[in-house]
Amino acid sequence: MAPKVAADAKAKAKAKPKADKKEEDTTAHMERPDRAGLDAAVQKIQEDIDALKAKQQKLSEKIGERRGGSEVFNAKRQELMAQRNEFTEKIDVLVKQKEGINGQIGEKRAEGQALKGDLAKMKKSIGFTSEADIDQKIKEIEFKMHHDSISLKDEKKYLQEIQELKRNRPKVAQVNKKEEELKGVDYGSSMKGNIQGINAEINALRDGRKKIQEALTELIEGRKSEMGDMGPIIAEKEEISKRIPETMPERNTLRDEFRAKEQEYRKYMDEVRAERQKKSMEEREARNKEYDLVRRQRAADKLDEQPHVAEMTLIEQTMAFCKSLTASKGPVVAEEKKETSYDLPDGAEVMLKKEDREEFYYAPTAAKKKGKKKGGAKEGGSSKPIKHNAVTFGLFDTLKLDAPITTDEIPALLEKLEAQLEEYKEKVKVWEEKREELKKKILEDGFDPASEEKKEEEAEEKAAEKAED
Known part of the structure; x- marks a missing residue:
């Protein structure tokens, strides 16, 4: 029953390619971006x-022709502008000096105003402008206290007032002294003369700068009259200069759009390749499954x-060779070769391998020994040397x-050969018993007898090596 399962699997594997042929590519096709079309459009813009650049160059040449002698004009203009700048720098220096002096005058005025304010506050707090006035006020209060009838409260008040007047009496002298000092303070009046001198210098420099500016204006106007009306030409050149940068974005837009299409196409191709790879992997997996089924079937077959x-045949031939070496002299009797019976299926034949041909070396070797034997040799069961060759x-x-x-x-060697032969016969017996079970295991579970046999041999070799050690 197991081989039939494998046959069904083979039939399914063979039928699968037909189904694949019917499959159609459902992926939407995308054309590659037209590089030649882009190059043509970009070339047209270029x-x-x-x-435009060629036209701009012609206009520049035309303007250059009319601007003959520009070197002399530019040199003269630079000279006049340098003189004008020199006057301007000197004026700026004087203006800064003037501003500095005005600042000092302002500080002096502020200082004087502050002193006057302090003096006014002191005068107001004292209330008197001379010591005589304070003395007169004290006398009046004392007269009033001696001649008028006053209460104790008023008397205390008058006494406090007299004490306050006596404390302020020295301050009157101080106030008068400060007032005299303030009269002699200079609040910047001496600096005003310096400002007037600076203003005179500034006016002279401005007059000189004005003359230079007039000469520069005259030079420029004269140059314009020499060149004529170049306004339209210059305007046209400027218009072209504006159009050139405006045209470039169109070219860049085409390139950006093409790059976007390229990216989209690359993404599409990546998807196509991924789909093909997936399909290829599926087909490879199907082939591997088919191969595995075939491998299982071959292993089962x-x-x-x-x-x-081959091993058993070699052992039997070796045994026959050994027996021929111990056979007695006499007429050669054809020994009937014992045939081994094999349990084979109907129509099967036993294929002899290379080892089967070695029988050729055994029989002739024995025959030659027999033919070359001299009369002086001993008869009977005495030991005889055996000649061997490489084979x-x-x-x-x-x-x-x-x-x-x-x-x-x-004799001892024959016993070992008999033991090996029996061992192989036992293995054949085990094979006969487990053959159908192994077939089923191979076809259904993928069991690999060759791999298992190799593992067993390696284990036996390791065990033998360990035993020798």
Whole structure:
């Protein structure tokens, strides 16, 4: 039943490509952006810009022709402008000096006003302008206290007033002294003469600058009259200068739009490639599944071949060779070769491998020994040396046995060969018992007998090495 499952899987795998052919690409197609069209449009704009620049150059040349002698004019103009700037710098210096003096005068005036204010406050607080006035006031109060009938409260008041007048009496002298000092203070009147001198210098410099400006104006007007009316030409040139930058954004817009289309196209192509890759991976996965089914089927079919045929055949041939070495002299009797019976399915044949051809080396070797034997040789069961060649040594090495050197070693060697043969027969028996179970395991579970066999061999080799150590 298991092989039938694999056959059904094969049929499905073969039918899948037909279904793939019917699939259609549902992705919307997008054309690649037209680079040639962009280049043509940009080239047209560039040609327009170049034409404007050429016209601008012609106008510049025309203006240059009319501006002949401009070097002399520019030199004279620069000279007059330098003189005018020199006058201006001198005027600026004098103006700063004047402002500084005015500032000092203002500070002096403010200082005088402050002193006068303090003096007025002192006069107001004292109330008298001379010491005699204070003395007279004191006498009046004392007279009133001596001759008038006053209350105790008024008497205290008059006494306090007399004390206040006596305290203020020295202040009158101080106020008078300060007043005299303020009369001699200079509040900037001496600086006004300096300002008048500076104003005179400034006016003279301004007159000189005015004359230079008049000469400069006359020079410029004369140059204009020499050049004629260049207003329209200059205006046209300026208009072209404005049009050139206005044309460039159009070119940049075309390039930006093209770049946007390119990005969109690249995104589309990335999606197409991703879809193709996905489809390819699906197809690869389907192929891998199909391959796995075929591999399983082949592994299952391989179980129909009896294992260890070559090893068993080699052991039987080696046993026959060993027996031929110990056979007695006499007429050569054709030994009927024992055929091994194999449990094979109907129509199957046992394929002999390379080792089967080694029988050629065994029979002739024995025959040659028999033919070359001299009469002086001993008869009976005495030990005889055995001659080997590279092939026989290689065959014994394949069986992992030491090649016999004398005929005395043959019996023990035959026992080892019999043991190996029985071991292989036991493996064949196990194969016969587990063949169908393994087939099912391979087809349904993907079991790999070759890999398992390799692991077992490696484990046996490691165990053997460990035992030797």
